[in-house]
Amino acid sequence: MLTIAKAGALIAQRKLSPVELVQSHLDRIDRLEDKLHAFVKVTRESALEEAKRVEAEIMANGPKGPLHGIPIAHKDIYSTKGVPTTAHSKLLARHVPDADAVTVSRLAAAGAVTLGKLATHEFAWGGPSFDLPWPPARNPWNPEHFTGGSSSGTGAAVAAGLILGGTGSDTGGSIRLPAAFCGVAGFKPTYGLCPRTGILPLANSLDHAGPLAWTVEDCAILLHAMAGHDASDPASADVAIPNFRAALSPSLKGLRIGFVRHFHERDYLLDETMKKALEVAAGVFRGLGCELRDVELPPLQDWTACGMIIMLSEAYGVHEEWLKSHPQDYGEIFRDRVLMGAFLSAADYVHAQRKRRELCAALARVFEEVDLLVCAITPGGAPPIEEVTKMSSFERPSFAFPFNVAGAPALTLRAGFNEAGLPLGVQIAGRPFADEMVLRAGHQYERATNWAQMRPRLDGLA
Amino acid sequence: MDQSRLTLESFAALVLRAGLSLSPSQMKELHEAYGHVAAMAERVRGTPSLTEESAMIFVPHSTTR
Numbered sequence: 001m002l003t004i005a006k007a008g009a010l011i012a013q014r015k016l017s018p019v020e021l022v023q024s025h026l027d028r029i030d031r032l033e034d035k036l037h038a039f040v041k042v043t044r045e046s047a048l049e050e051a052k053r054v055e056a057e058i059m060a061n062g063p064k065g066p067l068h069g070i071p072i073a074h075k076d077i078y079s080t081k082g083v084p085t086t087a088h089s090k091l092l093a094r095h096v097p098d099a100d101a102v103t104v105s106r107l108a109a110a111g112a113v114t115l116g117k118l119a120t121h122e123f124a125w126g127g128p129s130f131d132l133p134w135p136p137a138r139n140p141w142n143p144e145h146f147t148g149g150s151s152s153g154t155g156a157a158v159a160a161g162l163i164l165g166g167t168g169s170d171t172g173g174s175i176r177l178p179a180a181f182c183g184v185a186g187f188k189p190t191y192g193l194c195p196r197t198g199i200l201p202l203a204n205s206l207d208h209a210g211p212l213a214w215t216v217e218d219c220a221i222l223l224h225a226m227a228g229h230d231a232s233d234p235a236s237a238d239v240a241i242p243n244f245r246a247a248l249s250p251s252l253k254g255l256r257i258g259f260v261r262h263f264h265e266r267d268y269l270l271d272e273t274m275k276k277a278l279e280v281a282a283g284v285f286r287g288l289g290c291e292l293r294d295v296e297l298p299p300l301q302d303w304t305a306c307g308m309i310i311m312l313s314e315a316y317g318v319h320e321e322w323l324k325s326h327p328q329d330y331g332e333i334f335r336d337r338v339l340m341g342a343f344l345s346a347a348d349y350v351h352a353q354r355k356r357r358e359l360c361a362a363l364a365r366v367f368e369e370v371d372l373l374v375c376a377i378t379p380g381g382a383p384p385i386e387e388v389t390k391m392s393s394f395e396r397p398s399f400a401f402p403f404n405v406a407g408a409p410a411l412t413l414r415a416g417f418n419e420a421g422l423p424l425g426v427q428i429a430g431r432p433f434a435d436e437m438v439l440r441a442g443h444q445y446e447r448a449t450n451w452a453q454m455r456p457r458l459d460g461l462a
Numbered sequence: 463m464d465q466s467r468l469t470l471e472s473f474a475a476l477v478l479r480a481g482l483s484l485s486p487s488q489m490k491e492l493h494e495a496y497g498h499v500a501a502m503a504e505r506v507r508g509t510p511s512l513t514e515e516s517a518m519i520f521v522p523h524s525t526t527r
Contacts, residue, residue, distance in 0.1 A: 305502035312499065324481060339492060340499045342480035343473075348503045350518055355506040357517040391491070394498035 001455055004164045004218040005245075008066035011058060018058065018069030022051035022113050025071045029115070029162050035143055035461040037135045038157040040076045040086055042116040047071070050113045057111070066221050066245070068111030074167045075151050076117040077124055078104050078209075079198035087123045087200050090133050091322060091329045101198025102233070103167060103209055103226045110225040115163055119153030124169055124202040125315065125393075126334020127152060128385050136385065139182055140456040141422050145382040148177035154212045155182035159456055165213035165222050171202045172307055172393075173377070173400025175210050176412035180425025181382035183414050183456070185446070186212040187219040187439065190432045191407030192237035194223070195230035203314035204235070206307060206404045215452055216413060216442040220244035223435070239433060247436040248443040253289030255441065257282075258370035260297055264379075267300035268397045271380040274424055277416040278376055281426040284448050285374065285441070295366050295373065298359055300397035306359060307401035308394070309344060309352035316341025333390050340394070356405055363406045367431040372441055374428055375399060377412045381422035399427065409435040411442045414451035423451075467500050468493070 002010075002021075010016035026044055033039055054069045063069065079085045079097035086092045100108070108114065119137040121127025127149045128136035137152040139145045140160040147156050151168030155178025158166060168175040170188040179186025187210050194209040201207055211222035224245060229238040259282050264270045270278070286292055297303075315338050316323075323342075327335055366373070376399045389395075403410035408429055415426035428445070430438040446452050468476070473493045477484055484492065 302505065305505040308499070308502050309506055327483075336488065336492060336495075339482065339484075340495060342482055343476045343496055343499065344503060348506070351503070351508065351510075352506045354508060354510055354515075354517045358508075391495040391498070394495050394502075 001161055002164060003214050004066060004070050004221050005215070007070055007164060008063070008068070008221070011069045012063050018055045018113065019048070019051045021069060022047055022071050022115070025115060025162060032160055032162065032458060032461055036138045036140060036156050036160055038119055038137045038153040038160065038162055039073065040088060040117045040119055040134050040153070041084060043083060043114060047113055047115045054111050054113060063111065065110055067107065067225055070112050070165070071115050071163050072107060072112045072165050073115045073118050073154070073157060073163045074104055075120050075154055075169060077120055077169060077200040078167050080104055080114070080117065083117065085117065085200070088120045088132055088134055089122045089330065091326060093133055097198070099198060102195045102230045104198065106228070107222070107225050112225070118157055118166055121150035121152060122331045122334040123200065123319070124150040124171060124174055125337060126331050128388055129331040129333045132331045138385070139382055140458060141183060141382070142420070143461065144384055145422060146181060146385045146388050148181035148382065150174040151178050151186070151212060155179060155184055155186070158182065158184045158212050158214060160458060161455070165211055165218050168210055168212050169199060169202070170208045170210060170404065171206045172311055172404055173398060175212060176377050176400050176410060176425070176427060179212055179412040180377045181423065183423030184212055184214055185216045185219050185411065185413045185442065186210070187223060187411045188403065188409065189223060189227065189435050190237065190409045192235045193435060194226045195233040195236045197230050197233045201318055203311040205314060206311055208404065216411065216439055216446050217245060217248060220248055220439050220443070242436055244436055244439055248440050250440065251289065252285070252441055252444050255290045255372065256370040257285050257290045257292050258295030258366060258373045259292050260373055260375035261294045262296060263300050263399060264376040268379065268399070270376055273418045274376065274378070274380045277424045278426060281415045281445070282374060284445055288444055288448055293370065295370060297366060297402065298362050300399065300402070302355070303359060303402040303405050304397040306352050306355045307398070307405045309348055310356065312338070312341035313344050313349040313352070336390055337393060360406050363402070363408065364431070372428055372430050372437060374426065377425045377427040381418040381420060381424055403429050406432070408432050409438045411438050413442050413446060414449070416451060467497060
């Protein structure tokens, strides 16, 4: 199975035709999509036209980079000019943007070929929902199990090999959770590194744009195209963008890693298989020459409460008018979750922002002693999709929220499989703008394990 | 988390104040979930100094450039 890095190298050597590559992925979508529901819309004709155009460019001038001719797709909250951008919602079923999101334009400028728009939980939070115009995406490792969300279609499509990479967004784990449950790599960069211009918001001060792909190296390639200052996003960071891919190689020897053991041993207990997988992951980092030590952060419950109050307040602010005028047009899950924001006060929001500052300071103190953190991302493998409840987000703490609250870069990648053959994930996080270091650690970890060699068996689906 | 902080009647007053119209079953479900959200709001509530405010600030250069 190809990765972006391998396909890019083959295209550069003229051993792989972008037209054939795109066609083969469209064929694969034809075979598997009716079981996986990863796409809201497949843009077949424009993809093939684009593939022919980039192939001609490459034949004439050579590839302009590793994404030239690579089939990708976008979470359906990323605006795409002339192509519906629905947020997987009846409310926006006929919404056709007149401009691309900045990140969509940048990936296109890098030569990536868009195959379509990917399923999401409604407005990046409401799912898995069965009362929307499109069904929820299914997990390629077992379609009866949850993909995680909200970048559910991206996780499923990458895992099934329908695309080589794609875009996601992460307000409280929406890149990292589907990465964990679908067994792919998902990277939430530092807040502001990738502009959100043209991406439909969930909660502006927590929303991050980022990539999902099969490998960390592929995430680095996608991130390199997506990142960079954009003045039209007030949160966009005006910082130099390094070559993330080139930064993957140096050894991890001597790196100080903090293992946030209390997240899963005290704050929210993992299942035993997941717990063992985390210990094995910690051992891999030791084997790579890292110095591991346990570190103490504020409890997960503090991070979750802070993130949730901010997310509910901001999301309700975005949706209040429609929730009152068109409540019947939302899916039940998103509508009832976001309605909880109606019952919070302005003082609640102010207190949450103050708490956020305290939590960020606590994280910064820990990062004076260590370079990276390793911790859990989910309590176990993907649960059956029918067991995911509407209000589950409020009932238990989140391993993902700390790094949304802090705006810190965080990567999820494979840490093994459970007894049911479903992927397990591990999370690596760094201090804000240490994105290169997080990706480097993930890449070296990935190379030291064989998890990336294992793909879902899809023969029973087609 | 303590889900009994607010009676259903008091929660109905919050719903009214928010200008929402909920079905009886929705009212019941949201009331149950409200206990979790209220506990989270309580958790982030501190006792801030009146003279040291580090979070809710306004940075004028970001709007005038």
